[in-house]
Every structure is written in structure tokens, then in C-alpha cells.
Amino acid sequence: MKTYTKAILLPLTALILSCNQKEVDLEKYINSEIASGKVPGIGLSIIVEGDVLLSKGYGYADIENQIPFTDSTIMNIASISKTFIGVSMMHAVEKGLIELDDDVNKYLSFKLVNPHRPEKKIMVKHLMGHRSSIIDENKTYTSSYHYGGDAPTNLGEFLKNYLSEGGSYYSKENFLDKDPGSKHEYSNIGAGLAAHVLESIMKKPFNLITRELIFKPIGMKNTVWFLSEMENQSNHAKLYKIEKDGNKLSEVELYGLITYPDGGLRTSIKDLTKYLNYIMYDSPGLEQPIMNKKSKENMFTPDFDQDYAKFWDTKEYLGHGGGDPGVATSMYFDPKTEIGVILFTNTSTYGNFYELLKKIYNHGLMLKRNKQ
Numbered sequence: 001m002k003t004y005t006k007a008i009l010l011p012l013t014a015l016i017l018s019c020n021q022k023e024v025d026l027e028k029y030i031n032s033e034i035a036s037g038k039v040p041g042i043g044l045s046i047i048v049e050g051d052v053l054l055s056k057g058y059g060y061a062d063i064e065n066q067i068p069f070t071d072s073t074i075m076n077i078a079s080i081s082k083t084f085i086g087v088s089m090m091h092a093v094e095k096g097l098i099e100l101d102d103d104v105n106k107y108l109s110f111k112l113v114n115p116h117r118p119e120k121k122i123m124v125k126h127l128m129g130h131r132s133s134i135i136d137e138n139k140t141y142t143s144s145y146h147y148g149g150d151a152p153t154n155l156g157e158f159l160k161n162y163l164s165e166g167g168s169y170y171s172k173e174n175f176l177d178k179d180p181g182s183k184h185e186y187s188n189i190g191a192g193l194a195a196h197v198l199e200s201i202m203k204k205p206f207n208l209i210t211r212e213l214i215f216k217p218i219g220m221k222n223t224v225w226f227l228s229e230m231e232n233q234s235n236h237a238k239l240y241k242i243e244k245d246g247n248k249l250s251e252v253e254l255y256g257l258i259t260y261p262d263g264g265l266r267t268s269i270k271d272l273t274k275y276l277n278y279i280m281y282d283s284p285g286l287e288q289p290i291m292n293k294k295s296k297e298n299m300f301t302p303d304f305d306q307d308y309a310k311f312w313d314t315k316e317y318l319g320h321g322g323g324d325p326g327v328a329t330s331m332y333f334d335p336k337t338e339i340g341v342i343l344f345t346n347t348s349t350y351g352n353f354y355e356l357l358k359k360i361y362n363h364g365l366m367l368k369r370n371k372q
Contacts (some may be wrong), residue, residue: 239326
């Protein structure tokens with residue numbers, strides 16, 4: 001019996017030591033990146049088969065005041081925000097409030113027509129797959145970022161002025177000279193329009209739709225769209241960029257987006273991990289699930305190409321990435337391995353972001369082997 005026990009304990013001890021070393025190696029790499037001045041703060045989480053096995057922050061949310069970056073630090077997550085439009089839209093479809101093949105004009109107070117293809121209708125599914133033929137005119141879209149606080153302009157007002165003939169931002173160049181549905185053209189403004197369609201259907205602003213439908217039921221207590229919704233802004237990470245000389249981090253003033261549903265969500269690693277786990281595993285405990293299994297499968301099924309479904313990347317993993325001034329984020333789930341990874345950095349100029357993301361995923365594989 002002693003020999004048998006010893007034979008089991010020795011490999012088990014070796015495995016534990018190996019796993020601990022792997023975690024040390026990951027943390028050593030992260031800490032060396034922070035020490036190099038390349039990145040101020042990092043937040044990450046790893047989900048393995050529905051269990052959160054790592055949720056942690058490193059470095060600083062605020063360099064000047066030496067405030068640590070933790071898994072409760074709040075920051076804007078850029079285009080991961082679009083997945084919340086996808087979830088909300090599929091809920092509306094499930095409830096019979098809208099059809100994906102509907103003409104968008106059915107739900108708008110202004111007329112939307114591609115001036116190059118006026119006879120072709122723009123459908124809801126075109127918006128969700130970035131095939132609406134609406135493009136982001138760079139100067140106008142860039143000017144929709146409001147530094148110093150929340151954007152003062154109403155989402156619907158901006159969209160009308162950008163998409164409707166006679167609007168102050170309107171131009172034929174805001175549209176591709178292509179049939180809607182025929183070409184994938186990533187469009188933040190198109191995503192904002194999808195959220196505005198939901199506002200029309202549900203008779204309330206998109207921030208309230210998501211608060212009631214997603215944030216409250218899942219328990220995302222530190223998730224908001226607007227700075228004005230935060231009770232304590234001291235928990236919001238400061239954002240940074242590397243100066244042109246490549247040797248110094250400078251602060252990026254906090255900002256809001258007019259088309260906020262396309263990239264303006266502010267949340268923490270801890271809250272977003274709850275969200276990803278819920279979406280992938282239909283977390284029990286909700287009296288009324290956000291959507292059923294069929295709706296979720298539909299959300300992850302591309303209507304056009306195989307790389308992008310309804311505001312979710314589907315090429316290799318399910319999820320979305322994001323990048324904005326002072327922000328780089330990623331949220332992905334691998335259905336084959338059942339490993340989910342979330343990564344935040346409070347700078348958009350960190351060159352080793354994807355190298356770190358790969359290391360975190362590989363660490364998840366190691367944690368899965370240990371779990372088994």
C-alpha cells in the first residue's frame with residue numbers, strides 16, 4: 001500500500017510543482033512586460049469548462065497614484081461591446097419583436113437608402129454581419145469621440161444626420177457602391193444603427209435595455225456605458241499610449257462615444273468573465289434566461305461568410321476583440337477545448353498583446369490538464 005501511495009503521490013507532486021512553475025512563468029513574463037514600461041496595467045481571466053480558474057490584475061490602473069490594476073478595475077472594452085448588441089438582438093428575435101430579414105426602415109424615424117443602390121433594402125441581418133454597405137467615414141467617425149466625458153449628442157440624432165439625405169454629416173461616400181449584403185465592410189456606425197433599431201422596438205435607450213436584460217440578471221454590478229452612470233470613477237483605469245519616441249507612456253483623457261453601443265462599454269475582468277461564462281454555459285440560476293439554446297446557436301451562425309456571425313467572431317473561436325485610444329481587449333472562447341480567455345490592457349500601443357494572449361490561452365490548456 002505504501003509503495004502504491006508513493007507512486008501516485010510522486011507524479012502528483014511533480015504535476016503540481018510543474019503547474020505552479022507554469023503560473024510563475026506567466027506572471028514572470030507579465031511582470032517583465034510591465035517593468036519594461038511597454039504596458040501600464042493588465043487584467044486577465046481564464047475559464048476552463050465553466051470554472052473560473054484565474055482572474056487577476058497586474059501593474060497599474062493609475063501609474064501616477066500607484067493604484068493597482070485588479071480584476072475589479074473598470075475600463076472601456078472597445079468592440080467587445082458589439083457582442084451585447086448581438087445578444088440583445090437575438091433576445092428580441094426570440095420574443096417575436098423583430099425578424100433578421102426585416103427592412104431596417106421598418107424601425108427608423110428617418111429614411112435609410114444606399115444612394116448607389118436605392119432599390120436594394122438594407123436588412124437587420126446586414127447590420128449584424130457588417131454587410132449593410134454603410135461605412136465609417138473616417139473624419140466624421142473620429143469626431144464622434146468626445147474627450148473629457150460622455151458624448152453630448154444623441155445616438156439617434158447622429159445616425160439620422162449621417163445616414164439620411166440632407167443630414168449634416170450625410171454624403172454618398174458614407175455608403176459602398178455595392179449591394180447591401182454583398183460585401184463585408186466592418187462598420188461601427190452600422191453596429192450603432194442596429195442598437196438604435198432595438199431602441200425603437202423596446203422604447204428605451206440601449207444602455208437601459210442592456211442593464212435590464214443582461215447586466216442585472218447576470219450580476220454585472222460594475223458595468224456601465226457612461227461615465228455619468230459610475231458611482232465612483234476612481235475605480236476606472238486611466239488610459240495610456242506610448243509617445244512617438246517609444247520610451248514614455250502618456251495619459252489619454254477618458255472619452256465617450258456618440259455611437260456608444262459599438263465600443264463604449266465600461267466593465268471589469270470579473271464582470272465580463274461572468275458574461276462570457278453565462279453565454280457559453282447558460283449559467284443556471286436565472287429565472288428568465290436571456291435567450292434559449294436555439295437563439296444562441298443562431299447568434300453564432302454566420303448568415304454570409306464563415307468568419308463573422310451576429311456581432312461575434314466565429315473563425316476559430318467565439319468572441320470579439322477591441323481596440324480604441326488607450327485600450328486593447330480580447331474575449332474569446334474555444335468550443336473545442338472549452339477554454340475562455342479575457343485580456344485587458346489600458347494602452348492601445350502594447351506591441352506584444354497577441355503574444356501575451358497566446359501565453360494565457362496555453363496556460364489555460366495547462367490548467368485544464370491539471371484539472372483532469
